[in-house]
Amino acid sequence: MQEKVLMKGNEAIAEAAILAGCRHYFGYPITPQTEVAAYMAKKMPKIGGVFLQAESEIAAINMVYGVASTGKRAMTSSSSPGIALKCEGISYLAGADLPALIVNVQRGGPGLGGIQPSQSDYFLATRGPGHGDFHVIVLAPASVQEMADMTQLGFGLADKYRTPVMLLADGTMGQMMEPVVLPEPQEIAVEKPWAACGTKMEREHNIVNSLYLSPSELERTNLERFERYAQIERDEVRWEEYCMEDAEICIVSCGITARISRNAIVEARKRGIKVGMLRPITLWPFPKAALAAAAEKVKSFISVELNMGQMKEDVELAIRCKRPVHLCSRVGGMIPSPEEILAKIEEVAKEGGC
Numbered sequence: 136m137q138e139k140v141l142m143k144g145n146e147a148i149a150e151a152a153i154l155a156g157c158r159h160y161f162g163y164p165i166t167p168q169t170e171v172a173a174y175m176a177k178k179m180p181k182i183g184g185v186f187l188q189a190e191s192e193i194a195a196i197n198m199v200y201g202v203a204s205t206g207k208r209a210m211t212s213s214s215s216p217g218i219a220l221k222c223e224g225i226s227y228l229a230g231a232d233l234p235a236l237i238v239n240v241q242r243g244g245p246g247l248g249g250i251q252p253s254q255s256d257y258f259l260a261t262r263g264p265g266h267g268d269f270h271v272i273v274l275a276p277a278s279v280q281e282m283a284d285m286t287q288l289g290f291g292l293a294d295k296y297r298t299p300v301m302l303l304a305d306g307t308m309g310q311m312m313e314p315v316v317l318p319e320p321q322e323i324a325v326e327k328p329w330a331a332c333g334t335k336m337e338r339e340h341n342i343v344n345s346l347y348l349s350p351s352e353l354e355r356t357n358l359e360r361f362e363r364y365a366q367i368e369r370d371e372v373r374w375e376e377y378c379m380e381d382a383e384i385c386i387v388s389c390g391i392t393a394r395i396s397r398n399a400i401v402e403a404r405k406r407g408i409k410v411g412m413l414r415p416i417t418l419w420p421f422p423k424a425a426l427a428a429a430a431e432k433v434k435s436f437i438s439v440e441l442n443m444g445q446m447k448e449d450v451e452l453a454i455r456c457k458r459p460v461h462l463c464s465r466v467g468g469m470i471p472s473p474e475e476i477l478a479k480i481e482e483v484a485k486e487g488g489c
Contacts, residue, residue, distance in 0.1 A: 137316045137317065138316075139314035139315060139316050140314065140315055140317065141312055141313070141314055141315075142279060142283075142312065142313070142315045143170055143279070143309070143310065143311070143312050144240075144276075144279045144282045144304065144308045144309045144310065144311055144312075144313075145167075145168055145169075145170035145171045145174070145212075145240065145282075145309045145310070146170055146171075146174050147279050147280075147282045147283040147286075147315050147317075148171055148212070148238055148282050148283065148286050148302065148309075149170075149171050149174035149175050149178070150174070150178075150283070150317060151282070151283035151284070151286035151287050151317060151318055152175075152208075152210050152236065152286050152287075152290070153178060153179075153182065153184070154287065154317060154318050154319070154320045154321065155208065155286060155287045155290040155291075155318070155321050155323075156208050156290070156320075156321050156322070156323035157184075157208040157209065157210050157236070157290065158179070158182070158183065158184035158185060158207065158208070159184065159185045159198075159199075159202040159207060159208070159209040159210070160172070160175040160179060160184070160185070160186050160187070160209075160210050160211070160212075161187050161189050161194075161195040161196075161198040161199055161202075161209070161210075161211050162175070162188065162189065162195050162211050162212050162213060163188060163189055163190075163191060163192050163195055163213065163217060164188070165213055165214045165216065165217045166214065166242065166250040167214060167240050167242055167250055167251075167252070167306035167309050167310055168212050168213060168214045168238065168239075168240035168309050170309070171212040171238060171240075171309075172186075172188065172212065176188070191220070192213055192217040192218075192220035192221050193220050193221065193223070193224065195211050195213075195221070196211055196220075196221040196223075196224030196225060196228075196237075197224050197227075198211075199211050199224070199228070199235050199237075200224060200227055200228055200231070200233060200235075203228065203233040203234060203235045204231065204233060204330065204331050204343040205330050205331060205332040206326055206327035206329070206330025206332055208234075208236075208290055208294075208323060209235050209236075210235065210236040210237075210238065210290075211235070211236075211237055211238070212237070212238035212239075212240070213237075213238070213239060213240075214239065214240050214241060214242045214306070215239065215241050215242050215243075215244050215248065215253065215255070215256050216242075216244065216246070216247060216248075218237070218239045218256065218259065218264065219259070221237065221264075222259075222264045222265040222266075223265055223266070224265075225237060225264050225265045225271065225299055226263075226264075226265025226266050226267050226269065226345075227265075227345050228299045229263075229265070229267070229269040229270075229271065229298065229299055229345075229360075230267065230269070230345025231343050231344060231345040232297040232298070232329075232360065233297065233299070233343065234290075234293030234294045234296075234297055234298060234299070234300075235293060235299050235300070236286065236289045236290055236293060236299075236300050236301075236302065237271070237299055237300070237301045237302070238286075238301075238302045238304070239256055239260065239301055239302065239303050239304070240304050240305070240306055240308070240309035241253045241254060241255065241256045241303065241304065241305050241306060242306050242468075243255065243466070243467050243468045244256075248467075248468075249467065249468045250306070250468075251306060251467070251468020251469075252305040252306030252307040252308075252391060252441060252468060252470060253305060253306065253441050253442065253466070253467075253468060254305050254389070254390060254392070254440050254441035254442050254445075254446075255441065255442040255443075255445070255466070256303065257303075257418065257440070257442060257445040257446055258445050260273045260301050260303050260418060260419070261273055261418050261419045261421070261449070264301070268357055268361075269360065270298075270364050270367075270419055271298060271299045271300060271301045271419065272289070272292050272293075272296070272298060272299075272300040272301070272367060272371065272417065272419060272420075273300075273301050273303050273417060273418040273419040274288065274289055274300065274301070274302050274303065274373075274416065274417060274418075275303050275304070275389040275390055275415060275416060275417070275418050276302065276304055276308055276390070277308070277389060277390055277391070277393045277394055277414065277416075278308075278313060278394070279308070279311060279312065279313035279314075279315050280313065280314075280315050280316065281416075282302075282304060282308060282309075282315075283315050283316075283317055283318060284318060285302055285416075286302060286318075287318045287321065289301075289302050290321075291321075292367075292371065294327075296363050296366070296367055297329070297363075298363070298367075303418060304390065305390045305391050305441060306468075307390070307391040307470065308390060308391060328341075329341055329343075331343045367420055368420040371417060371420060372417055372420045372421075372422050372423075372424070372425075373415075373416035373417045373422070374413055374414060374415050374416055374417070374422035374425050375413075375414045375416060376411065376412070376413055376414075376425075377397060377400065377411055377412040377413075377414065378400055378404065378410070378411035378412065379411035379412070379413060379429065380411070381409050381411075382409050382410055382411030382429075382432070382433055383408075383409040383410070383433055383434045383435075383484075383487075384408065384409065384410040384411070384433060384434065384435055384436070384437060384480060384483055384484060384487070385410075385411055385412065385413055385426075385429050385433045385435075385436045385437070386399075386400065386410065386411070386412040386413070386436070386437045386438075386439055386476075386480075387412070387413050387414075387415065387426070387436055387437070387438050387439070387446065387450050388412065388414060388438070388439040388440060389414055389415050389416075389418065389440075389446070390441075391441075391470065392439045392440055392441060392470070392471065393412065393414045393439070395439075395470070395471060395472070395473055395476060396412055396439050396476055397412065398473040399473045399474075399476035399477040399480060400412060400480075402473065402477050403477055403480045403481070403484075406481075408480060408481065408484045410480050410484075411433075413425060413426060413429055415446075418446075421449050421453065422453075423449075423452075423453040426450060426453035426454055427453055427454055427455070427457075429454075430453075430454035430455075430457045430458050433458060434458065434487045435458050435459045435460070435461065435483055435486075435487050436450055436454070436458055436459070436460040436461065437460075437461045437462070437463055437476075437479055437480065437483055438450050438460060438461070438462050438463070438464075439463045439464070439471065439476055439479075440462075440463075440464050441464065441465060441466065441469075441470065442464060442466060443464060443466060444462045444464060447460055447462050459487075461479065461483050463475065463476055463479040
């Protein structure tokens with residue numbers, strides 16, 4: 136059994152990426168994810184990898200594109216304003232069907248906002264971070280252990296479906312320290328059949344491209360890509376349920392707010408309120424079927440998040456507005472206390488007769 140090590144969330148991401156076979160990291164420092172880049176700067180040269188602090192976030196994502204096109208595992212990390220700058224490059228990665236891991240440790244916004252935690256990039260991540268018709272798989276860790284585990288999972292899903300994957304954490308997850316069991320090292324195939332890495336005159340040339348001048352060809356590639364998206368929605372939806380067996384109120388939350396919500400749920404149940412939680416682990420694909428099933432049993436939902444109610448809209452869509460969905464949120468870098476969430480639970484229980 137592996138020993139646990141005490142690590143900061145950002146450092147756990149970096150070490151897990153190395154163990155996943157990533158040897159190419161391109162980024163630019165921005166709080167609260169700078170430790171990812173700092174860790175990579177220290178470790179990559181020692182293992183024959185490449186760390187490059189690009190001149191900008193735009194340059195960094197295009198360097199990821201270049202390495203990903205050769206079939207090697209590549210990664211970048213940033214925080215909210217930096218991810219916004221990377222969006223064109225993420226769209227190019229999706230358009231060229233290239234796997235890559237993009238880490239977003241969110242801070243407050245819009246604009247430069249503040250350096251404190253936020254979950255306000257939910258729409259950016261789940262609606263397709265860039266122009267055009269596309270999705271990225273979005274993973275939402277709620278512990279430092281999951282920061283490590285989902286980094287390795289993200290690389291695997293990216294390769295399996297030839298798509299960018301975004302690890303969407305809030306600033307608290309990046310900065311907090313917890314014991315972690317690091318993932319096992321992965322053995323990675325040297326060459327992928329689609330990669331542009333030299334033919335040695337032994338096969339046809341592979342071309343990595345997102346430009347299609349023929350409308351019919353572009354339509355065909357988009358339709359094929361959405362067939363893969365449909366497979367992802369069938370096979371890769373992840374969520375966790377807590378105290379949902381007899382729940383009359385369902386909290387929906389991810390990241391740090393899900394952890395705080397657990398404490399509020401424990402106290403609410405001591406007071407006789409039947410409340411549980413459904414925590415989305417994949418934000419895209421969203422656990423729509425699980426929420427729809429929950430709507431058959433509970434009387435109401437509470438979306439707890441660090442924004443003005445972005446995930447709340449997906450909850451309402453998933454349940455087709457069959458039950459009321461309330462919002463408990465803080466913004467600007469503020470984090471709700473267990474007492475605030477408990478007060479919301481009691482308010483909803485009183486209104487709904489729970």
